[in-house]
Amino acid sequence: MLQFDSKHVKNVVLLGHTGSGKTTLAETMLFESGVINRRGTVEDQNTIADYTDIEHEKGKTLFSKLLNSKWKGYKINILDTPGYDDLSGDIIASMRVAECGLMLLNARMGVEVGTDIIWQYTNEFKLPTIFAVNQLDHEKADFDKTVAEAKAHFGNQVVIVQYPVNQGPNFNAVIDVLNMVMYQYPPEGGKPEKLPIPNSEKEKAIQLHKELIETIAANDEQLMENYFEKGELNEDEMKLGLHHSLIKHEIFPVFCISAKQNMGGGRLMGFIDNVCPSAYEMPPQLTIDNREIACSDKGKTAIFIYKTIAEPHVGELSFFKVLSGTVKVGDELTNEETGQVEKIMQLFEMEGNKRIAVDELTAGDIGATLKLKNTHTNNTLHEKGFPIAIQPIQFPTPTFTIAVEGTKKGEEEKLSSALHQLVEEDPSIQVEVSAELKQTLLHCQGELHLAIIKWKLENTYKLSVNFNKPKVAYRETIQTEADTTYRHKKQSGGAGQFGEISMKIYPWTEDTPDPKGYSIRGKEEIELPWGGKLVYYNCIVGGAIDTRFHPSILKGVMEKMQEGPLTGSHVQDVCVVVYDGKMHAVDSNDLSFKIAGMMAFKENFVNANPQLLEPIYTTIITAPDEITGSVMSAIQSHRSMVEGMDAEGHFTKIKALVPIAEMHEFSAAVRSLSQGRAKIAMAFSHYDKVPYEIQNELIKSFKKELQEV
CATH class of the missing domain: 3.30.70.240 (Alpha-Beta Plaits)
Structure with a gap:
C-alpha cells in the first residue's frame, strides 16, 4: 500500500447545482486514475458515489461521499456532494475538510440556483475554488454566456484558463491559455493530443493569455514587477501565482470538460496536483480557544470527525480528517469533548461504500474508522497529553419544522431511537419533544430534506409515520383588571372541602407598581419557565385565611397558568392579589384552597379582556x-x-x-x-x-x- 506524506495529499470537494455532473466527473476521475476500469453512469445506477437505494430511486446525489484516487505521485481525496440547499449540512461538512472546491457549471444552464447558494459557503470558508464548465458536448452549450454569468455573480477574478474550440455535439477540443496549447480528444475521450493553437484561434488565445497573466500579476507584487520588466510571465510563474491566489481565495480559474465523454478530467487532476494547495499549505486549523494547529505529519496525532453514518449490520462509520501527526491502527486517542479513550481498531480509505483497509493515515489525509464507542460528528480525538478541540462545523439552522408521529401504537421507543440516529448522521436535523405542544417536532432544512427523512424512517427503520403541521406555542395574558370572590364548597358525608378567596388580577409590565389600597403582607415575583412573570401578593389581614394555605392558592393559580382558559396555552405577565377570604375550622384544607385559587383565577382571567x-x-x-x-x-x-x-x-x-x-x-x-x-x-x-x-x-x-x- 502506497504511503503519502502531507505534501502529496490533495482534498477536493465537488460542488455545484444538482444535475451539473459532479458524480459523473467523480466517476471519470476514478477511471482516469485507474481506480476503476469501467465508468458507471447515473442512469444505469452503477456509479461508485451514488450507491444508496434512495439515490437510485431519485436519480440524484443526496449524501456526500468520500472517494480517493492516486495520480502521478499524489493522492487525491474526492468528496462528491449533493446540489440542493436542503442538504447543505452535508455540503458544509465536506467543504470543511477540503482544501479545494471544484465548482461545476452546466454549459447549457449557466449559473444556477445551487451554484449561487454554495458560492456563499465558499466565500465564508475562503475555500480555494476552481470552475469547470461541464456538458460542453450538449447542443445548447454556451460557454461564453456561462462565463459571463459567473463573472457577474462571482466577480472579475473568475478567469479563463481554457475555452472550447467547438462546443456542441462535436465537442472534442479546448484551447489552454495557461500552457498555450490545444488539447484535442479522441472520440472515446481520455488522453488528449497536444497540438499547436490553430491560426484561427491565436488572436483570441493570446488575448485571454494576457488577461490571465494580468489577473495573476495583480494579486502578487513580485509577479507584477516581473511582468512589468519582461512584459510576460512564464508558465512556472503563472502556476505559482495561481497557487498563491487560490490559497487566498483571490482567483477562480475556469476549465472546460465533458465529464460524460471523459474529456478534460485528466487535465483537471493535473492542475489539482500541480497548482491547488495541500492541507499543510493552508492556514492552520483553530482550536476552540483559538490556538493554531499546523498540519504536519511530524506533530502529535489528532483527528477531527466530520461525518457519521450507520452501516447496516456493522455499526457507525466515522469519517475523519487527520489534523496533525499520523494515525495508526492500534492507536489510543482521547476524545477531548467526552474524555473517553477510543482505540482505533481499523482504518480505511473509502471508495463510495467500499472500504479499503490501511495501516496508517498522515496529516491532511481523510479516511474512516468503525465502532468508536462514544464519539460523534464535530469531536476531536487526540494523542494523550496533547489536548485540543478544533472549532466545530457550524451546521445551518433549520428553516422547516414539522410534527412527526408514528401510526402504530407501541412503536414510540423505536421511533425515538430512529430519530436519534438520524440526528447523529445529520446534525442539520434537530428533534424536539415538546411537552407544551404535546408533539414531537422535527426541524430540518426543507421539503426535500424531509422527504429523505421520511424515506429513511419507512425503508431503513421500517416505521410508518405521519407528518403534521406543528402547533403554535401561543401565550395568554390580560389587558385589564378583574376582581372576584370564589367559594369552593363540597360535602361528602364526613369532612368536606371549603375554601373562599377574594382575588384581583391585573396586567404586569416592567414598570407596574404594587397595588394600592391593600396591606401587603407578602410578595413573590416568579419568573415563569415559559417566559414572562407572575407577581403574587398576599394582602390578607386579620387571619381571614391562614398563612399555611397561601402556597396552595398559589399552586392553584400556577396550574391554571400552565393551561390557560382561552386555548390551553401558557399564561404570562399577570399580577394576582389575594386580599380576603374565609375558611372553615374542619373542612378547610390545602386542596380546597388550591381549587379555590385555580377557579378564582380562571373566572377573573376571562373577565379581564384576555389576549x-x-x-x-x-x-x-x-x-x-x-x-x-x-x-x-x-x-x-x-x-x-x-x-x-x-x-x-x-x-x-x-x-x-x-x-x-x-x-x-x-x-x-x-x-x-x-x-x-x-x-x-x-x-x-x-x-x-x-x-x-x-x-x-x-x-x-x-x-x-x-x-x-
Missing part, C-alpha cells in the same frame, strides 16, 4: 435581486412586517418580523418564488398580539377539541 399572544420571529430572507418585489409581497400577505433591506452582491437581504403561525406557508411561498434560490434564517424575537378575528377562531377551535375529547 392571545403569538411568537414572532426575526427572519432574514436572502433573495436574488430580480424577485425582491415578489418576496416583499409574500411578506406582506403573511401578516409580516419588513424591518429593513440591504444589498449583498446579486442578492437582497430582507429583514422581516414573521409570525411563526405563518412561517410554514411563508417558507413554501418564498421557495416557490425563488425556485429554491432564496435562503431563510430565523430567530425568535418576541410575543405579540394575535389579531382579533384569528384569536376568536383559535378559541372556537380549542373549545371544539375539548368537546370531542
